[in-house]
Amino acid sequence: MTDQPFMHDSKQRPIGVFDSGVGGISVLQHIHALLPNEQLLYVADSKYAPYGNKTPAEIQARCIEIADFLVNHHVKAIVVGCNTATAAAIDMMRERYALPIIGMEPAVKSAATASRNGIVGVLATTGTLKSAQFAGLLESYGRNVKIITQACVGLVECVERGELQADTTMQLIQQYCQPLLDEGADTIVLGCTHYPFVRALIEQVVGEEVSLIDTGAAVARQLQKRLAMLNLLVNDNKVGCVSFWTNSKADNARQVIESLWRRPAVINLL
Structure with missing residues (x-):
């Protein structure tokens, strides 16, 4: 479905962002930094x-359920802040909804260009690594480099619990990064939006000589470009409101969101 004409007040509408939890807040941070005057609505x-x-x-x-929620809140665009959801659902979403929908993808192309020795590691979820979209990325950009993939079972859950410095989190990172280092990877893709929140631990494990690639900034730039093309960027100079919605059952859900967002937040329960 192609983008449809918007009403005259569409510039003032919020941008919706969602993920399978709190990981997409890493993308939200890039969007807020690049487009500080936009209203943002995040669903965890x-x-x-x-x-x-x-x-x-x-x-x-x-x-579909989350996008319907965002559409009912009159968003002017949706960012799928999740590699796995992008791979599984973005084509269907673009057919279903008449508004800009921006997705994620592991930065295989950027990593292949950045690598000095032609060996690239990818840390991602099982769902992302098994997807046809990821297979297409490997086919398009992985021909001239060696790409080693590593599914990181359990790491998302550590971030969801706010365990960014825990010993168990560090043990998982060591377990998942070591095979990439053993193969000689000099560049590693953070192929899940949760992983930038444990970047400091990953850097401790892989060392300064290994480059880490995060796609959040590129997604924010793509969103800005798309909104500018459709004349949907807000005209206001005031800082836009950022609000959060979560269906987490955890007692510390609000604390985790605020710790990742790094400032007080308006948090609503779904």
């Missing part, structure tokens, strides 16, 4: 996190 689908171990049909059902 933490009750169903992680998406990486769910079937495509299950992920698509979650994406």
